[in-house]
Amino acid sequence: AGDCVAVHDFVKEGLPEWPEMVGSGFDSGIFMSARLSLLSREFATRHGSALVPLVDLCNHSATPAAHQSWDLQGDAMVITAVRDLEAGEELLITYGLTSNPMLLRTYGFVLPPGIEPAWTVSFPVSELIDICGPGPRKELEDRFLPLLEFQLTTAGVVDFLSDAMAACARGGGDGALLLRQLVTSKMEEYEPCPKHSKEEAFSVPTRTATAPKKEQTARQVSWEEVPIGSGKVGVPHGFYAALLECMDECGVSHAAIMGCPLKKNWSEFETRRARTWCGFRPRIGIRPTDRSANFGNEIQWRGLGKLILRFSEVTNLTVGSVPYPGHPALNGIMHEAQRRNLPVMIQHNACSESTKPYKYGFEYTGELEEMLQAYDDVNVLWVDAGIYVRGQWAGYKEELARLMKGNKNLYISITPTVLKLQKIASKDLLEIAEMYPDHVMLGSSTIGTFKDAGSNPAADSGARTGKYKKDWELMKKWAGQLSRETYKKVTFTNAFHLFKHRADNEKFDGGKSFENKITYTSAHQVRTVSSKLHNMENAKQKDYEPPAEKNRMLSGMTDGKLMHDGEIKHVVIDTHLHMLDFLHKSSGTRKILQAMDGCGVEKAVLIGMPCCKKWSKDEPEQPLYYQDDNGQCYFYSYSDQMVADAWMALPDDKRCRFAPVMAGFNPTDINAIAHVERMWDKYPGLWRGLGEVMCRHDDLTMLLQDDECPVINHMAMRPLYEFCIKHDLNCLVHHNADRTAEEESDDHYEYLWEVEQVLTTFPDLKLVWLGFVVVVGQGVLFSCFRLFETSPF
Structure with missing residues (x-):
């Protein structure tokens, strides 16, 4: 102005x-x-600004059908549909998902209050400074100009608000309490005028098409019902109406509704993202500011959760220490649940992903049981009952029954995921429900979008297939086999009682018992091997025992020479022989050569192991394989030195049976070529190639300490490929062709183009693609035939 x-x-x-x-x-x-x-009506162009009268005729909507942008090359305004349009439908664009005051001030129109996408309130920073104490006042005055406008929005926490609350905290104040005091003082200015109706209060020209009456009614949300979003994204208006409609269609009368504590980052290399547990960080627990912000309002919370503890890829893709039931931060959460008389929902695997013979037990149930017994007055709902897609499950029915019998505060939810995986057969789940009818309930697996997306391609794909409805059809079919009394409890009564509103615990001791529990947990942070777990020493001894009959060595080859009248009829070359495991242990080249003779292997590519498995303080026992627990892995350059030492120690007649390769470098490090050149110069004539370079490798990729995902077409790999071409070397790369988590096969392999790009860019490269069929299945062969025809594998 x-x-x-x-x-x-x-x-x-x-x-x-x-x-x-x-x-x-x-x-x-x-x-x-x-x-x-x-x-308010000009558009940014290469000329500075321009008016486009035709686009200006389009009305505004918070849910537009089209997006407008200026094409710099064509020097024209381009309007692109963002969803399917019906003949005669009005073309709506958006001027931004902002509140009516901002729309009025900027563009001169407002939306009907029922479909306003966000609410805002503005005031100068000086008003915030006037009501804070001396310490926060100095911090706020140093950080902000007093006349600077301060804006709050229901769309989420803006950066300005975060900075102001942080400045208040640095000055010794409580940012959440200060914010609440400010908002309370401003509420009187926003009380509706008794002389005017709600419609008269908004008698400002609107710039939107008239919505159908039903849609407007569904979007009328009172102040108490406005949800606070995660980060800067709020729950859209109309969500609860759509959810209730879906629940009615499926015969669901009540539901425990929760947010998702994680947000998946979409980037080129899928970098890890720090998590919060529904508003509180896993390594901090519930802070005083969290407590005042979340519990000190009008919402009647019915539980804490879902807390994601050990949960396969989700745990591996987040930073920080591994969350587990004995973590000190979880003590704070359980302490708050005890104080508030609230149940806690957890997602926690019963066992690791490993399928190795020595990982035969359920190593993560012991730590869960310790937590249940330490807080025996806090009810815990174990989502999926610890079941997930991988792991070993023989005997789990008995283990689950034992846990439920010994812990009266343990409840489990039977979900579509559990019923589809059949780690415990459906009939066995029915038996458990009949044995413990008061501790079993149902829960859907649908996330986020519940209404059929119809013509909106941006909506969740699960919703387009009616996933929520399918979830309940599957669960009701299973529950229909229960006795009548158990059916009523499992489908309604148990959950109704678990999540009903309760007053705070009057017998709460003020934290004395909590301090005792903290002391106990801290003293046992570094845990020894539990008797309930595996005999690791015995497992190590098994490595030295003679093989079983089905794995015994065949006769007919000695020192790589095929003998007459032996059991071995064909000689082969092993192109993928790891001398080292993930702890960089080895049986030695002598035993490797004996095993090769016993299998008819004349020669082998001798590979080290570029990654080493870390034994984390959060894990109860030493891992032997990268999938044994949630501990991270790291690149270990000494692996190449160990391969070189082993090869150099062999006599010439044994050396000729091995082709050593090296890969002890980080594929995302542009300086990795320096390590390769150093080892090449140190041992001239020894190396026959690079490998096994670990790029996309399912769980291993997610366990790497680095925040950058290694990919076959990474810029750091380019000098390595050029090195191989220059010295006529092979390059062995492990790179998955597809994602590891796909509910249904779509015959599309997400990462195949990355391999194709390398082959196109480096036509002279001798690329050995390792593990592509084993990881993604036989279907990828059809897509690979095209690569075989055009590229020099």
């Missing part, structure tokens, strides 16, 4: 004929109105 007045005065003083040109009535106010009208 100040600029408009200044421009008006400047032009008026510089043009003596101004009154004759525009008339005496054209004052600064009219000029400012005309200028703002122009600014």
Whole structure:
């Protein structure tokens, strides 16, 4: 506004004929109105700005059907549909998902209050400074100008608000309490005027198509029902109406509704993202600011969760220490649940992903049981009952029954995931439900979008297939086999009682028992091997035992020479022989050569192991394989030195049976070529190639300490490929062709193009693609035939 007045005065003083040109009535106010009208309708172009009258005819909507943008090359405005359009449908665009005051101030129109996408309130920072204490006041005055406008929005926490609350905390104040005090003081200004109706209060021109009556009714949300979103994204208006409609269609009368504590980052290399547990960080627990912000309001919370503890890829893709039931931060969460009389929902695997013979037990149930017994007055709902897609499950029915019998505060939810995986057969789940009818309930697996997306391609794919309805059809079919009394408890009564509102615990001791539990947990952070777990020493001894009959060595080869009348009929070359495991242990080259003779292997590519498995303080026992627990892996360059030492120690007649390769480098490190050149110069004539370079490798990729995903077409791999071409070397790369988590096969392999790009860019490269069929299945062969025809594998 100040600029408009200044421009008006400047032009008026510089043009003596101004009154004759525009008339005496054209004052600064009219000029400012005309200028703002122009600014609100111009579009950014390479000419600076331009008016596009045709686009300006389109009405605004918070859920537009089209997106407008200026094409710099074509020097034209382009309107693109963002969903399917029906003949005769009005073309709606968006001027931004903002509140009515902002729309009015910027564009001169508002939306009907029922479909307003966000609500905002603005005031100068000075009002915030006036009500805070001396310490916070100094921090706020140093950080912000007093006349700077401060804006709150229901769309989420803006950066300005985060900075202001952080400044208040640095000054010794409580940011959450200060914010609440400010908002309370401003509420009187926003009380509706008793002389005017709600419709009269919004008698401002609207710039939106008239919504159907049913849609407007569904979007009428009272203040108490407005949800606070995660990060900067809020739950859209109409969500709860759509959810209730879906619940009615499926015969679901009540539901425990929860958010998702994680947000998946979409980027080129799928970098890890720090998590929060529904608003509190796993390594901090519930802080005082969390407590005042979440519990000190009108919402009647019915539980804490879902807390994601050990949960396969989700745990591996987040940073920080591994969350587990004995973590000190979880003590704080359980302490708060005890104080508030709230149940806690957890997602926690019963066992690791490993399928190795020595990982035969359920190593993560012991730590869960310790937590249940330490907080025996806190009810815990174990989502999926610890079941997930991998692991070993023989005997789990008995283990689950034992846990439920010994822990009266343990409840389990039977979900579509559990019923589909059949790790415990459906009939066995029925037996458990009949044995413990008061501790079993149902829960769907649908996330986020519940209504059929119809013509909206941006909606969740699960919703387009009616996933929520399918979930309940599957669960009701299973529950229909229960006895009548158990059916009522499992489908309704148990959950109704678990999540009903309760007053705070009057017998809460103020934290004394909590301190005792913290002391106990801290003293047992570094845990020894539990008797309930595996005999690791015995497992190690098994490595030295003679093989079983089915794995015994065949006769017919000695020192790589095929003998007559032996059991071995064909000689082969092993192109993928790891001398080292993930702890960089080895049986030695002598035993490797004996095993090769016993299998008819004349020669082998001798590979080390570029990654080493870390034994984390959060894991109860030493891992032997990268999938044994949630501990991270790291690149270990000494692996190449161990391969070189082993090969150099062999006599010449044994050396000729091995082709050593190296890969002890990080594929995302542009300086990795320095390690390769150093080892090449140190042992001239020894190396026959690079490998096994670990790029996309399912769980291993997610366990790497680095935040950058190694991919076959990474820029750091380019100098390595050039090195191989220069020295006529092979390059062995492990790179998955597809994602590891796909509910249904779509015959599309997400990462195949990355391999194709390398082959196209480096046509002279001798690339050995390791593990592509084993990881993704036989279907990828059809897509690979095209690569075989055009590329020199």
